[in-house]
Amino acid sequence: MDLQAINEASKYIQAQIAEPPTIGLVLGSGLGLLADEIEEKKIIPYEQIPHFAKTTVSGHSGQLVIGKLSGKQVIAMKGRFHFYEGYSLKQVTFPIRVMKQLGIHSLLITNAAGGINEQFKPGDLMVITDHINLLGSNPLIGPHHELFGDRFPDMTKVYDPDYIQLVKTCAKELNIPIHEGVYVANSGPSYETPAEIKMLRYLGGDAVGMSTVPEAIVAKQEQIKILGISCISNMAAGILDQPLSHEEVIATTEKVKAQFLRLIREVISKLPA
DSSP states (O other): HHHHHHHHHHHHTTTTOOSSSSSEEEEOTTOOGGGGOOOEEEEEEGGGTTTTOOSSTTOOOOOOEEEETTTEEEEEEEEEOOOOOOHHHHHHHHHHHHHHHHOEEEEEEEEEEEEEEETOTTTTEEEEEEEEEEEEEOOOOOOOOGGGGOOSSOOOSSSSHHHHHHHHHHHHHHOOEEEEEEEOOOOSOOOOOOOHHHHHHTTTOSEEEESSSHHHHHHHTOOOOOEEEEEEEEETTBSSSSSSOOHHHHHHHHHHHHHHHHHHHHHHHOOOO
């Protein structure tokens, strides 16, 4: 995506909002309900925004929601784009570039993920401390513009250490159990085999999904502070003797929505304005 496309999309959104957002939210499978909590909101369907892709997955509404949440001006993606839908990683991460143009300094990325760590159980929350990119590609491949940031951005601390600590503190105050761990991104859309999950565990993965990493890479290049939270929606293949399904993912996120909402609202209230 070139600068002209980013400018056209951001100008379209700017024309419809009174106040620029400072915090971006990417809401994963079944977690779009957080967008319903936004007050004084403006809802813009993706198909109306120049150069935005369309969501094709159940649990992803396909709307940009801008307004107030916990006293902060936020912009939320109610549903995201995925590599497995046939989009390029530049298309997947295009909204992050637009959010930066609109004025965000922080990005909260959420997802539903399979638990690799056998200490986890469905319904648990995990703050992401690091990631492993097994998508087979990178959203920074291709022509580079210096306005995007470094051509070779440092990935030592993708997920902001202060934000990780903030989540842990908020979770403790709210009496919400939370894990921390490494998120692995695979392309999907098929779930992993038991042998692949065994491999990912040896590699140091704690949870696995089909998103998040491309957005995090682009946000890091754009010098946006990043916070990632996974909802462990199911245990990964081979851990339990049962098949995996997208319906289970949605059902689990529905069960934990109350504590998820409480935690995110509290975290956002304590993020910089």
